Amino acid sequence: MSAQSERALRDAVTVYVPRDAAALSMGADAVAREIAGEADRRGLSVKIVRNGSRGLLWLETLVEVALPEGRVAYGPVTKGDVVGLFDAGFLEGKDHALAHGLTEEIPYLKGQERLTFQNCGIIDPLSVADYQSHGGFVGLERALSMAPADICAEVTDSGLRGRGGAGFPTGIKWKTVLDAQGPLKFICCNADEGDSGTFADRMIMEGDPFRLIEGMTIAALAVEATEGYVYIRSEYPHAVATMREAVRLAEAEGWLGKGIHGSKRDFHLEIRMGAGAYICGEETSMLESLEGRRGQVRAKPPLPALEGFFGKPTVVNNVLSLCSVPVVLSKGAAYYRDFGVGRSRGTQPFQLAGNIRHGGIVEKAFGITLHDLLYDFGGGTASGRPVRAVQSGGPLGAYLPASLFDTPKDYEAFAAREAMVGHGGIVVFDDTVDMAAQARFAMEFCAAESCGKCTPCRVGSQRGVEVIDRIRAGIEPAANLALLEDLCTVLADGSLCAMGGLTPMPVRSALKHFPEDFGPSAITTEAAE
Amino acid sequence: MADRAPWSEDRARSILSEFQDIRGALLPMLHGLQEEFGCIDDPAIPLLADALNLSQAEVHGVVSFYEDFRKTRPGRHVLKVCRAEACQSMGAEALLAHAKSHLSVDRGETTADGAFTLETVFCLGNCALSPAVLIDEDLFGRVSPDRLDALLADYREGVPA
Ligand SMILES: Cc1cc2nc3c(=O)[nH]c(=O)nc-3n(C[C@H](O)[C@H](O)[C@H](O)COP(=O)(O)O)c2cc1C
Ligand code: SF4
Ligand code: FES
Numbered sequence: 001m002s003a004q005s006e007r008a009l010r011d012a013v014t015v016y017v018p019r020d021a022a023a024l025s026m027g028a029d030a031v032a033r034e035i036a037g038e039a040d041r042r043g044l045s046v047k048i049v050r051n052g053s054r055g056l057l058w059l060e061t062l063v064e065v066a067l068p069e070g071r072v073a074y075g076p077v078t079k080g081d082v083v084g085l086f087d088a089g090f091l092e093g094k095d096h097a098l099a100h101g102l103t104e105e106i107p108y109l110k111g112q113e114r115l116t117f118q119n120c121g122i123i124d125p126l127s128v129a130d131y132q133s134h135g136g137f138v139g140l141e142r143a144l145s146m147a148p149a150d151i152c153a154e155v156t157d158s159g160l161r162g163r164g165g166a167g168f169p170t171g172i173k174w175k176t177v178l179d180a181q182g183p184l185k186f187i188c189c190n191a192d193e194g195d196s197g198t199f200a201d202r203m204i205m206e207g208d209p210f211r212l213i214e215g216m217t218i219a220a221l222a223v224e225a226t227e228g229y230v231y232i233r234s235e236y237p238h239a240v241a242t243m244r245e246a247v248r249l250a251e252a253e254g255w256l257g258k259g260i261h262g263s264k265r266d267f268h269l270e271i272r273m274g275a276g277a278y279i280c281g282e283e284t285s286m287l288e289s290l291e292g293r294r295g296q297v298r299a300k301p302p303l304p305a306l307e308g309f310f311g312k313p314t315v316v317n318n319v320l321s322l323c324s325v326p327v328v329l330s331k332g333a334a335y336y337r338d339f340g341v342g343r344s345r346g347t348q349p350f351q352l353a354g355n356i357r358h359g360g361i362v363e364k365a366f367g368i369t370l371h372d373l374l375y376d377f378g379g380g381t382a383s384g385r386p387v388r389a390v391q392s393g394g395p396l397g398a399y400l401p402a403s404l405f406d407t408p409k410d411y412e413a414f415a416a417r418e419a420m421v422g423h424g425g426i427v428v429f430d431d432t433v434d435m436a437a438q439a440r441f442a443m444e445f446c447a448a449e450s451c452g453k454c455t456p457c458r459v460g461s462q463r464g465v466e467v468i469d470r471i472r473a474g475i476e477p478a479a480n481l482a483l484l485e486d487l488c489t490v491l492a493d494g495s496l497c498a499m500g501g502l503t504p505m506p507v508r509s510a511l512k513h514f515p516e517d518f519g520p521s522a523i524t525t526e527a528a529e
Numbered sequence: 530m531a532d533r534a535p536w537s538e539d540r541a542r543s544i545l546s547e548f549q550d551i552r553g554a555l556l557p558m559l560h561g562l563q564e565e566f567g568c569i570d571d572p573a574i575p576l577l578a579d580a581l582n583l584s585q586a587e588v589h590g591v592v593s594f595y596e597d598f599r600k601t602r603p604g605r606h607v608l609k610v611c612r613a614e615a616c617q618s619m620g621a622e623a624l625l626a627h628a629k630s631h632l633s634v635d636r637g638e639t640t641a642d643g644a645f646t647l648e649t650v651f652c653l654g655n656c657a658l659s660p661a662v663l664i665d666e667d668l669f670g671r672v673s674p675d676r677l678d679a680l681l682a683d684y685r686e687g688v689p690a
Binding site: 310359 | 555650
């Protein structure tokens with residue numbers, strides 16, 4: 001490089017244009033190309049960093065300019081806005097119709113408590129140096145100096161519960177695997193993220209992949225595992241590519257592989273891809289799939305912790321559970337536990353989705369109400385119409401009406417209202433929604449995605465679709481409503497896993513809270529209860 | 530998307546050999562084959578069974594379990610329209626209906642000119658920017674029927690946006 005071009009690069013203004021798939025879906029690549037081209041035409045020197053997303057998804061493509069006072073945000077930027085931004089002087093942080101001032105001061109972001117997502121959108125996701133300069137690998141370095149049982153205890157003390165849906169205490173799971181004897185143990189990360197309305201796993205894999213690698217490596221040290229697998233759904237090609245590249249970089253810099261960071265511990269990590277089956281998010285089905293079989297659910301016991309991947313002791317954890325671990329180790333269990341309420345400790349990256357004005361990631365301590373998420377952060381619906389229903393916790397989660405929006409996000413408070421926090425997804429519907437159609441879809445989804453092992457799930461759900469069709473057509477509604485209720489009971493009681501077992505949740509909640517959508521007999525049936 | 534190679538046993542064997550030594554190699558092998566050939570050709574089944582010491586029925590059972598694996602080559606581009614709940618709340622069903630009529634195909638079918646295969650999917654992880662579609666490996670958000678038409682025109686001409 002010539003002395004002149006070196007100087008130009010040093011004086012270059014750093015501009016951030018996300019590489020997150022959601023940003024790409026709104027044209028981020030074209031924006032980045034246009035900024036580079038326009039800078040060239042004007043003889044200006046800019047350095048473009050492709051960061052993850054800040055999670056303010058309605059502002060994508062969110063372009064940031066690094067200035068001495070902080071990063072200044074512009075969005076949503078399209079290719080066609082770029083010349084105007086240059087004309088306005090955005091490289092000096094000047095005003096423009098799309099300007100939002102300092103990114104950190106945007107209320108949506110300022111009001112959050114970002115622990116898991118602390119680096120997402122800030123760093124270059126594929127720079128180990130950037131990760132380390134933002135506190136990366138500090139937790140792992142500490143774990144390397146600890147006894148495995150002490151790492152498990154630290155995670156148990158933090159109160160961290162699994163973020164994949166079931167909410168099982170992570171440290172206790174790890175201790176079970178540690179205590180299981182055997183020379184070969186595995187860490188399998190569940191990145192199947194099939195729930196509609198969820199994208200936090202995807203965003204952190206694309207925006208801060210070394211955090212997942214660090215969390216998995218800490219888990220490996222805690223249970224004495226030597227191999228790990230990340231099972232990523234095939235609908236996430238960008239996350240797969242980013243994780244593969246991150247594993248390669250981490251190996252090259254000694255953070256993975258033989259002798260992690262100069263220690264005597266080895267940990268090998270592989271990225272694997274699913275193949276379009278929702279049920280493969282269920283942990284035993286995921287293990288079957290990883291082993292190269294049909295994704296059929298296994299009966300439990302044995303627990304995967306004792307007999308998991310190829311029958312060996314295995315930790316199965318969600319991406320967000322594992323990504324919460326580095327902060328627990330670097331800042332201590334008490335720091336993490338101080339966030340949250342009741343038995344729901346720490347923070348959860350909630351995901352505002354569907355018909356919502358300000359969709360994106362809102363990481364908050366447990367205890368925030370649905371109302372505050374929907375209105376203070378979400379700004380109501382995208383359509384401008386009233387919110388009628390919210391589905392919380394994915395396709396197996398309940399539909400909730402406005403009268404329940406005061407429910408705090410807390411595993412137990414949601415369970416008390418026959419609902420679930422799940423993976424933190426919140427899907428919003430306005431008043432044009434037909435809740436009988438949503439109930440039908442829940443049954444259709446179950447029929448389409450059932451692994452086929454249990455008759456109620458495989459056949460009962462198909463019957464459910466037909467029965468709801470008859471109710472909607474006004475054919476013997478009272479008898480068919482009774483039949484639907486029977487089907488729900490059979491599904492709930494006769495299913496091996498939560499796919500069949502929880503499909504009644506969205507169906508029954510739709511019936512209970514929105515009976516008017518099922519015709520006159522549904523209203524009287526519900527009122528009589 | 531790249532042109533799909535016609536079946537070649539040599540090429541298939543060399544793809545399988547890349548994964549021969551890993552644990553649980555069947556899915557990686559299937560993905561590898563589909564990336565090369567666009568589908569899982571019938572003659573691949575005995576090769577897979579042989580490589581992994583499985584019966585052909587077992588291999589077939591796995592291929593048929595997963596939505597991703599096709600038995601026939603798709604069109605030059607694959608359009609996947611999301612029809613999960615978040616996208617439903619923003620008009621996914623109408624978008625799907627539009628795609629069907631615009632392309633004159635049903636789900637799973639390929640257009641007469643071989644340009645597009647239409648598929649549906651449950652969630653693409655773009656649920657804050659619904660409705661979402663995936664064209665090959667490119668994700669799009671806030672896809673109105675008009676935007677879909679424009680995108681399809683771009684891909685048809687081979688100049689992705
Ligand atoms: C039908 C079904 C789908 C599931 N999908 C996912 C998923 O996509 N991601 C996930 O992490 N957990 C999913 N789970 C939960 C897993 O079975 C398991 O509890 C979880 O991966 C454990 O990790 P955690 O303790 O860190 O949450 C699913 C469960 C069921 C029954
Ligand atoms: S409930 Fe459904 S998905 Fe779960 S094991 Fe039974 S058939 Fe399979
Ligand atoms: S529901 Fe369509 S992208 Fe998630």
